[in-house]
Amino acid sequence: MTDVDRIISSGRILLMDADQTIIENGSIAIDGQDIAAVGGKDDIESRYTAPDIIDAKGGIVMPGLINGHTHAAMTCFRGIADDLQLMDWLNNYIFPAEAKNVNPELAYWGSLLACAEMIKSGTTTFCDMYIFEEETAKAVKQAGMRCLLGEVLFDFPSPNFKTPDEGLAYAESLLKTWAGDDLINIIVEPHALYTCSEPLLLSAKALADRYNAPLGIHLLENQAEKLQLEGKFGKSAVSFLQDIGLLTDKFIAFHCVCMDDDEISLFADHGCKVIHNPESNMKLSSGVAPVPEMIARGVCVGLGTDGCASNNNLDMFQEMDSAAKLHKVHRLDPTVMDAKTTLEAATREGARALGLDHLVGEIRPGKKADIIIIDIHKPHLTPMYHEYSHLVYAVDGADVDTVVINGQVVMKNRRLLTLDENQIMQKVHDISNRIKAGMENI
């Protein structure tokens, strides 16, 4: 018998491997941060012992979900303005609210709240882009979550930097500070092609290359952006990116709603990654990304919620449901974005999109133990015919019972173990009261 730290026992385990393996009555041995072994309950429990046995009987055990794109601290602006034209929403609500209110305190507490919400809905890894990301990193460490995060960069000043060079210096300090960290990974993130000059894009790319980090950017979120960029560059946005050398397999583009066939081909040729954010794209009327085409062409597509101001929650189960249904109705074809494809975008493919597939996205010995247990003993989850279908079309974030990240139990029976959710909610409530008071004074 081998001693390990904990065993998740007697669950219906979805490995989320390429073979779609499901172990009906399985157990997982977790040693430190790692999955030591997974298999049938009798096999595993005859070979491993542990002081902590987590009973998953009757539950679904699967890899934690991967939220490929969000702005965590924007929880503080959840629902501050809705049902508005994009530019009205941005220029008259979001940008002024951010300019006036975003500071390290908001970034920290907003990120903690996002971590609480994400853990409670089964997300174990997320990719973040916002301001004062050092505060987000602190929050993520406290939560015990896994993250790929970067400071948003643009030509104009942010609440955190006056010049692009200061922004790049802050981004580099993140890369240095968190090098080799178990949970925090750093990405360099110029905001978008309409907010970043070519020199800033090239400096960001050079910085990312120096640290072997990925480069992430909002890209082609809607038709207006596409037209604007074509006017600016005299060619397609993706051709421009190719010409300046940004397209690599470490290039991650968020949204990609308005990509044409040639642009998808360029992405496929260079191994670029895409994060699809269907609920935000729906709510902001951005359009429907050509995700089935991208996947058919071999582009790796992950799934994200985007920030709370345009969703308005961080629930990846609801995001999967929306993703699967949106493409079906858009193409009038119920076979596209089937449950398997959708679930993979939120797990194995999501990990690959973020360059974290050596760590997470599957339940497999040697991978990190990022695992969630879903309680299906509920009226809305009865009966169950097919696990994948259930997870995409019926399960909701609130059905997640227990969450393990990097071998640590961060939620058990829906109680957060690393965070004080009442304190966090009170702090963000106070921050939102200041935001409201400021809005009345405008």
Place this chain on the structure above:
Amino acid sequence: MTDVDRIISSGRILLMDADQTIIENGSIAIDGQDIAAVGGKDDIESRYTAPDIIDAKGGIVMPGLINGHTHAAMTCFRGIADDLQLMDWLNNYIFPAEAKNVNPELAYWGSLLACAEMIKSGTTTFCDMYIFEEETAKAVKQAGMRCLLGEVLFDFPSPNFKTPDEGLAYAESLLKTWAGDDLINIIVEPHALYTCSEPLLLSAKALADRYNAPLGIHLLENQAEKLQLEGKFGKSAVSFLQDIGLLTDKFIAFHCVCMDDDEISLFADHGCKVIHNPESNMKLSSGVAPVPEMIARGVCVGLGTDGCASNNNLDMFQEMDSAAKLHKVHRLDPTVMDAKTTLEAATREGARALGLDHLVGEIRPGKKADIIIIDIHKPHLTPMYHEYSHLVYAVDGADVDTVVINGQVVMKNRRLLTLDENQIMQKVHDISNRIKAGMENI
């Protein structure tokens, strides 16, 4: 001081009246089945006393949601087949499974499970169409829910009747049995224009008229149906309905995905009602109903989930979220289906669509006490800027804490008081095992 049965105290009350009234710290006096008074906490509680005080402090109090179209007992087929072409799904999965398995036992337990799920996600009234609806009525009475239900009628035999005349006789027996019931209302429901002959439609209409009951039907769910009906009738489906005298203000059409401007005008002229089922329409790739146009033309539109085989849950909060987002992305206009319009479709307008607005849909003295309390002290519901936005874009069915229907508390702190959910889940689990065994034998 007036004695009443219970008081819901200290909540943030959304009346869902035309003025969008919100009472920040309000109370509701409930006497028997009825709302006796609603107002500020101090005002109400200085005038009324009750043996049962329900503390709603920190919560949102609002009318129970109205699910305008479902097939309750199809919970037994939740997720039995997904991601398939509509006719493949219907002819090779749903119809065979129904023909083989639907009996009074399935109808009863499946309906009970649906009631449990609906109460737990804040629905207090639903409109049902299925087979053996006497069993559904029994289940609804046991649950203490409010319902408008009807036996599905078509030209061919159902598991419950051999001929249309037997179906009509069963429908009439429902009308007689439940006449004057506090909770059960009966609707006459021919299935669709492609499954019911003109004589059956006319007989159904005559039956409905004799009992002053509404008439409900699936209509124009997708483009194939529209084309088929135009070929059959030599005119539009709605013109045909007008010609045979079916269009009245008691005519309720489910889906209406493929209605053109002329058909919308006919509906507006006759006061016909529409139930919109966005998630089912998305999942089955039926298309996007012209709901903003209908509402602009004055057609009353309610919201429904459709059955569990094409959704795959009965959560009206998720349905609202999908409704609001679907129309925005479809029209590339974020101002359509705003939170207010969407929430009204699930409450006041939903009640009007079903002809139950004299009873429910608003919190107002004299209406029935169908009231839900939502717990917003949760990370994903923090902070809150706007109540309507929160309810449509952030709240989930699992956030419903307490449910009162017809003055009776049917769920308190998420515990069902009228139903034994473990027993119901076990029974449906057993039924699903028989369904699975039967599928393997095909």
